[in-house]
Amino acid sequence: MKSLTVVVAGLGYRLLERNGMLEMAGLRFHSAPSVFPAVTCVAQASLRTGLTPAEHGMVSNGWWSEELRKPLFWEQSARLVKGRRVWAERRAHGGTVGMFFFQQSLGEEADVIVSPAPIHKHGGGMLMSCYAKPTGMAPILRKLCGRFPLWRYWGPLASPKVGRKCIDWFEAMTDAHDVDEAYLYLPTMDYAAQAQGPESSAATAALKEFRRQLERLADISMRRGCALRVVGDYEITPVTEEPLRPNVVLRRNDLFRTRTVAGMAYPDFYQSTAFAMCDHEFCVVYGEEREKAAELLLATGGYERPDTNHEPRATNHVILLARPGSWCEYKWWTDRREAPDFASHVDIHNKPGFDPKELFFFNRGIVKGTHGRRCSVAQSEEK
Numbered sequence: 001m002k003s004l005t006v007v008v009a010g011l012g013y014r015l016l017e018r019n020g021m022l023e024m025a026g027l028r029f030h031s032a033p034s035v036f037p038a039v040t041c042v043a044q045a046s047l048r049t050g051l052t053p054a055e056h057g058m059v060s061n062g063w064w065s066e067e068l069r070k071p072l073f074w075e076q077s078a079r080l081v082k083g084r085r086v087w088a089e090r091r092a093h094g095g096t097v098g099m100f101f102f103q104q105s106l107g108e109e110a111d112v113i114v115s116p117a118p119i120h121k122h123g124g125g126m127l128m129s130c131y132a133k134p135t136g137m138a139p140i141l142r143k144l145c146g147r148f149p150l151w152r153y154w155g156p157l158a159s160p161k162v163g164r165k166c167i168d169w170f171e172a173m174t175d176a177h178d179v180d181e182a183y184l185y186l187p188t189m190d191y192a193a194q195a196q197g198p199e200s201s202a203a204t205a206a207l208k209e210f211r212r213q214l215e216r217l218a219d220i221s222m223r224r225g226c227a228l229r230v231v232g233d234y235e236i237t238p239v240t241e242e243p244l245r246p247n248v249v250l251r252r253n254d255l256f257r258t259r260t261v262a263g264m265a266y267p268d269f270y271q272s273t274a275f276a277m278c279d280h281e282f283c284v285v286y287g288e289e290r291e292k293a294a295e296l297l298l299a300t301g302g303y304e305r306p307d308t309n310h311e312p313r314a315t316n317h318v319i320l321l322a323r324p325g326s327w328c329e330y331k332w333w334t335d336r337r338e339a340p341d342f343a344s345h346v347d348i349h350n351k352p353g354f355d356p357k358e359l360f361f362f363n364r365g366i367v368k369g370t371h372g373r374r375c376s377v378a379q380s381e382e383k
Helices: 014-020 040-049 090-091 137-145 161-178 189-194 201-224 248-252 289-298
Strands: 001-007 028-031 062-065 070-073 097-100 112-118 131-132 179-188 228-231 258-261 264-267 275-279 283-288 317-320 376-380
Touching: 001 040, 001 201, 014 028, 014 070, 014 376, 028 228, 040 179, 040 248, 062 275, 112 161, 112 264, 131 137, 137 161, 161 179, 161 201, 201 228, 248 275, 248 289, 275 289, 283 289, 289 317
Parallel strands: 001 179, 001 228, 097 112, 097 179
Antiparallel strands: 028 376, 062 070, 112 131, 228 376, 258 264, 275 283, 283 317
16 A cells, blocks of 8 residues: 655644644544654654664764764765665565655655755855756646745745645655655744744644645545555754853863854864764764763753663764753854854854754844754554
């Protein structure tokens, strides 16, 4: 039987429970443990491999390249995710697979792929575009569904309604190239809960919008004759404290080093012996002196080690959690005059850490929702 698995950002079990929405679109949801760290790339990599982060290699939305001596965020190559895919046997027997709006999906062993893939212009700005496989499908999808609004997918203009366009492109693509096993990611509930808080009216409105999108997907699944499965990747919790800046501490202790260019402090990863790659509620400490760096951070009282039973085992990093209610900010400066040029822009690839303040224009907002801790996500029950 054909199947559709929908991965939904921020679909926590407690969110559905407190809103009385444990049953939607003919599906009933139950509580399931998330992966740890509970962020997008980690959850999606575990879903498609059935492996732990220690096995597939994704321990955050970014990772450290020892060869390049730099952190990389939101790169899209499927080869970054190690391990055999859960659909490998099906494809070996002639089955087909489609991936829609998944991270690290470019070059994946799948028959159909749709993924945001903007072109960054040399003079600044972006050309909004989506990557599609088979080759030549992107212009056909644009003609059928209209241009995909990437500015609504992430950034300050992100909207819950972008999930509708994800479904439009999914439906049009599977009408043209039907697949036996499909995976669809919906960012519908992510940004409202982070920017306004998970219990805000904006987050509630996003949840209601998701319910409408799920009802549509249930209809599409019935028409396609496929089983529908829905899973959350993490739960967004309220921010009640100021963010932590681990790299400020490491810089003061001469572990994280910078070089000054035009009055701005840029990271010098070649001479740094430790730095913290920050990703929402946690940071991943890399470098030769990572253990010393971790002890320095723990001594501030703002961090804790995760449960060792849940921490990805590795030899090249240490994971620390911010205290409950807080999150980790990548900044290494306290004087705004030292801020590098990319600090105030939506520049998810240059920043050596995810910056939730990209939710707001000019960084003039306060982050009110975060995630990353192990949590209970919502998962639909099989009929």
